[in-house]
Amino acid sequence: MTKFETRAAFSLAGIFSLRMLGLFMIYPVFTFYANRLDGSTPVTVGLALGAYGLTQAMLQIPFGMLSDRFGRKPMITIGLVIFAFGSVVAAMSGTIYGVILGRVLQGAGAVGSVILALGADLTREEVRTKTMAVIGMTIGLSFAVALVVGPLLNAVVGVSGIFWLTAVLALLGIGVLYGVTPQPTALRSHRDTGAVPALFARVLGDGQLLRLDFGIFSLHAILTASFIALPNVLHDVLGIDQAHQWMVYLPVLLASVALMVPMIIIAEAKRKMKPVFIGAIVVLGMSQVALLMWHASLVELVIVLTLFFAAFNTMEASLPSLISKVAPAEAKGTAMGVYSSSQFFGIFIGGTVGGWAYGIDGPSGVFIFSAIAALLWFAVAVTMKAPRFTQSRMLKVDVADKAEADRLTAELLGQPGVVEAVVVPEDGVAYLKIDSERADDVDLDKFSGRPVEA
Structure with missing residues (x-):
């Protein structure tokens, strides 16, 4: 990875981890806090804990698609602001229903797919896997850190304080986005990281x-x-x-x-x-x-x-x-x-x-x-x-139309170890799956000059 790509990967991982840390820190301490709120019942406490998942599930794919049109950084900013606002609502609420509303708003800041799309915009295909791995590892690390830090912070500032801190972390994420994360030169649809309707x-x-x-x-x-x-x-x-x-x-x-x-x-x-x-x-x-x-x-x-x-x-x-x-x-x-x-x-x-x-x-x-x-x-x-034990790879290709794409697909499928190949002319990319045991034996240079792992 170049210095540019390393900066992109770790800054985006930082944004991801700042957001996820805030979400996970309340897991080990939330039930005690929620039980003291007006309107608290076991069902409403459970709903408050899981409510962000509903809006996150509903909105993350639309957020990704909107970022193709309006830009990655603007959509990430909007999502983090919504997330921070939801954290403030939860922090200031004296009833369980206010906390539920805050958690719903937190989930509505569904920027995970946009962060991955921005990571794809900022990196070459051959290092895309490393970039996504760096971002992905932050989720597991954030979870582990949150389970330890959450109870410690709760003893000092309480759950409402954790919600306030979560809002601050989201705003810090915006600072990282514009202060550290590079600006992509162009927005592209990436079938390996984004949804295609x-x-x-x-x-x-x-x-x-x-x-x-x-x-x-x-x-x-x-x-x-x-x-x-x-x-x-x-x-x-x-x-x-x-x-x-x-x-x-x-x-x-x-x-x-x-x-x-x-x-x-x-x-x-x-x-x-x-x-x-x-x-x-x-x-x-x-x-x-x-x-x-x-x-x-x-x-x-x-x-x-x-x-x-x-x-x-x-x-x-x-x-x-x-x-x-x-x-x-x-x-x-x-x-x-x-x-x-x-x-x-x-x-x-x-x-x-x-x-x-x-x-x-x-x-x-x-x-x-x-x-x-x-x-x-x-x-x-x-x-x-x-x-099947396969590795995903992508090739940069130059094909003019579907007929050329079909011919190249047939040639690729004829190569030893290639078990699946799809050439998408509008993307200028061939998407491949290769037998992982034979991956080193597959010579794709003659088709692209840039065989890369996706």
Whole structure:
């Protein structure tokens, strides 16, 4: 990556992380705060926790499309201002309904897809994967940091203070956007990162992709519901006050990452993706059953939570890789858009239904709901076909019309290791999938002079 591209990647990752950090910091402390607000019930508390997911799911694809017309930076600015305003509304609200409104507004600042599109505008195709990886890693890092920092900040400034800080972080993101992030020379549609309306029917009609969409929906429904119950279990059952709950989350998260890494290696390097995938769902479901039965001991809880987060992290890393492998070569961005919307809708359902379940039977109700969700996911995923192990690549090509594109497609498909090829004349790009074991043997220089990984 050039210095220009490195600056683009890390500045956009910074904007992403500033926004996500604010969203995640309230997870471990929100239920205690919300229970003291006027109008608070288990359902409204759960709704407030998950409400941002609904507007995020509805608006992130439209935001991306609008940025093609009105520009990336203006749309990111609008989204961050809306997000900051929602944070202020939540901070100033004395009722649960005001907080719900604030969370809805936070989700309405759905700039994730626009940040990815800007990253694609600012980088060459051959380093696009690195750019997206840098941005993507900020999500996991922000989540881990937020679970530790959230309880500590809550002890000093309270949840309303965290909402105020979230607004400040969003405004800092605008500062990074205009002070650090380069200005793109041109806006282009990127099928590898953005949604294409003409491809929605194809993506939504693909049973394999829908299984994966249901997977990310279920994963984040379970996660969000869990944080309605877990803080209360730590406080009410084990006597750990809010300010010290980070002492549980930190070692659990570190141990879970240590367990996740070999699982990802086995899945990718040993081509055992489906067995690892199904196994992680089983561990996820069994951890909910274990939480239902054994949460009165700190040692038991730490062990179960470590397994839960190890399975969660494994799925969080595996699902995007599976989408990339399964999606049609030219529809990766569209498939990722639907997948991401499914994730945020899962957050909304997890919060709302999790709150309802907590109202019926306390933490046990939440763990039963999460176990049922994992069981349904298992039933859907077990019929999934084992994925092909392919790498996505793009070629810059110069074709005048569809006839030339068809001829080039046929030539590319005749190359050893090329399992899928689509040439899009208007993009000037050939979208390929190549057998990952033969990727180094595929010589594409003669077609482009710039074979690049997407």
